[in-house]
Amino acid sequence: MWTRPRDQQVGLPTHTLDVDRVRSHFDFADLGRVVTNNAASTQPPRELAALLVTLTKGYENVHRGQSIASQQTTELFEASYDTFAQWLNAPSRRTIATYRNTTEAINAVMYSLLTDFRDGDNVVTTMLEHNSDFVPWYGMCREILPRFGRHVECRLARFDHRTGELDLDHLAELVDHRTKLVCVTGASNFLGTKPPLTLIRAIADGSGYRRDDGSSGSLLLVDAAQLVPSSYVDVQRLDVDYLAFSCHKVLAPFGVGILYAKERLLAQARPFLYGGDMIATGRVAPDRVEYNDLPWKYAAGTPNILGVIVSAYALRLLPDLVGVDGSTRWFTSTAPLPAPLVAETMNRVGRHTAELTDLALCEAMSIDGLSCYGPAAGLPRSPLLAFNVAGVDPFALAENLGRLGVEARAGCHCATLAHRDLGLDPPASCRLSFALYNSRDDMTYAMDAVRRVTDQLRRRPGLT
Numbered sequence: 001m002w003t004r005p006r007d008q009q010v011g012l013p014t015h016t017l018d019v020d021r022v023r024s025h026f027d028f029a030d031l032g033r034v035v036t037n038n039a040a041s042t043q044p045p046r047e048l049a050a051l052l053v054t055l056t057k058g059y060e061n062v063h064r065g066q067s068i069a070s071q072q073t074t075e076l077f078e079a080s081y082d083t084f085a086q087w088l089n090a091p092s093r094r095t096i097a098t099y100r101n102t103t104e105a106i107n108a109v110m111y112s113l114l115t116d117f118r119d120g121d122n123v124v125t126t127m128l129e130h131n132s133d134f135v136p137w138y139g140m141c142r143e144i145l146p147r148f149g150r151h152v153e154c155r156l157a158r159f160d161h162r163t164g165e166l167d168l169d170h171l172a173e174l175v176d177h178r179t180k181l182v183c184v185t186g187a188s189n190f191l192g193t194k195p196p197l198t199l200i201r202a203i204a205d206g207s208g209y210r211r212d213d214g215s216s217g218s219l220l221l222v223d224a225a226q227l228v229p230s231s232y233v234d235v236q237r238l239d240v241d242y243l244a245f246s247c248h249k250v251l252a253p254f255g256v257g258i259l260y261a262k263e264r265l266l267a268q269a270r271p272f273l274y275g276g277d278m279i280a281t282g283r284v285a286p287d288r289v290e291y292n293d294l295p296w297k298y299a300a301g302t303p304n305i306l307g308v309i310v311s312a313y314a315l316r317l318l319p320d321l322v323g324v325d326g327s328t329r330w331f332t333s334t335a336p337l338p339a340p341l342v343a344e345t346m347n348r349v350g351r352h353t354a355e356l357t358d359l360a361l362c363e364a365m366s367i368d369g370l371s372c373y374g375p376a377a378g379l380p381r382s383p384l385l386a387f388n389v390a391g392v393d394p395f396a397l398a399e400n401l402g403r404l405g406v407e408a409r410a411g412c413h414c415a416t417l418a419h420r421d422l423g424l425d426p427p428a429s430c431r432l433s434f435a436l437y438n439s440r441d442d443m444t445y446a447m448d449a450v451r452r453v454t455d456q457l458r459r460r461p462g463l464t
């Protein structure tokens with residue numbers, strides 16, 4: 001493996017976050033890796049690996065045993081739901097469901113709502129979406145509902161090709177009195193755009209869609225896979241109906257996605273998965289099944305118990321890593337996470353990653369032939385930059401960056417609609433994305449490597 005020279009491994013402290021201190025919790029930092037593919041997945045801190053080992057000593061199923069081990073694991077598992085709720089400032093654990101990832105969480109909403117769509121309804125989503133927040137709606141509208149004789153349209157709002165901003169006027173035009181649901185990304189994983197969720201909420205509220213309970217307005221789902229890792233998200237303030245994110249993008253291991261939904265929606269909806277534990281104890285008869293209380297109505301089958309617990313602890317560790325409250329170790333405490341603590345933690349992470357992104361964007365602008373997509377430096381955006389260099393294959397660029405230790409990603413990043421809409425052929429770009437543990441040295445080294453590799457590839461286009 002390529003190793004970065006030792007003297008380049010030390011990050012400058014920034015005004016917002018002590019990066020050296022953060023990095024001391026991660027093994028990758030000692031390997032000289034320039035970890036800049038964080039929009040795909042972040043690295044796990046050492047504490048979580050240790051926690052996993054500790055948990056395996058009391059390894060047992062949840063809600064399925066009377067042993068002390070089972071009871072203790074159940075307690076930890078249930079408390080994880082409280083942590084997820086606190087992280088999002090959700091009213092309670094009753095508004096939380098856990099799935100494998102964001103994709104599964106959005107599919108869960110689709111399958112739960114499926115039969116509620118009326119013939120002639122529509123779903124409005126955007127050309128900015130990750131495939132996880134387009135393909136389920138495409139599938140529902142084009143493949144599933146037509147088989148039941150119901151026709152529901154999937155409409156796509158445009159974005160401005162120059163600025164990457166969502167065309168709100170177009171979105172407002174598409175939303176009408178037959179729009180049951182508006183689905184939008186909180187932060188794009190390709191352009192970096194952060195659509196204004198408060199305005200979109202207002203557009204959805206004003207749609208005039210007639211709900212079964214007599215009220216009116218469209219539901220709003222936010223794909224927060226790229227929003228939660230670098231910002232404070234308060235679901236009550238945003239007043240979203242559904243919000244999904246993946247814990248593997250917030251320091252946790254793979255395998256856990258969180259769905260927040262308003263309690264009344266979860267209470268009245270059909271479950272996505274049917275089976276054990278999601279039923280009310282003893283309330284199953286051949287002709288009648290009753291469901292468990294929230295949130296366990298949405299926890300069919302043995303869940304990813306250790307993954308869920310460790311994911312909650314990944315969130316609890318963040319304030320400690322960022323050093324927001326020097327007097328408490330939230331990772332080892334069981335106290336509820338106060339909303340101001342979470343807000344300050346994520347504001348610091350957001351400021352740090354935004355600073356790195358802006359600096360990288362400015363560097364990028366000085367590289368001959370390089371075009372970055374999305375909002376300009378200084379504007380709200382997710383901490384990533386996706387770009388192409390005239391005459392350079394993005395895959396060759398990413399591979400060569402990899403040889404220099406810079407972990408980039410080339411492809412369409414599952415934002416296929418936006419790549420195609422921009423006329424990119426192949427529909428691909430090279431992307432660098434930052435997390436709280438990235439130093440300024442990482443950024444400088446990565447951008448320097450981009451400059452060197454593009455020069456080389458331009459001179460020898462066949463080089464891979």
Ligand SMILES: Cc1ncc(COP(=O)(O)O)c(C=O)c1O
Pocket residue numbers: 039040101102103104130132133185187188189223225226246257
């Ligand atoms: C904006 C966005 N939505 C959804 C996803 C899907 O996440 P997962 O693969 O964890 O389901 C991603 C992953 O990169 C993403 O960036």
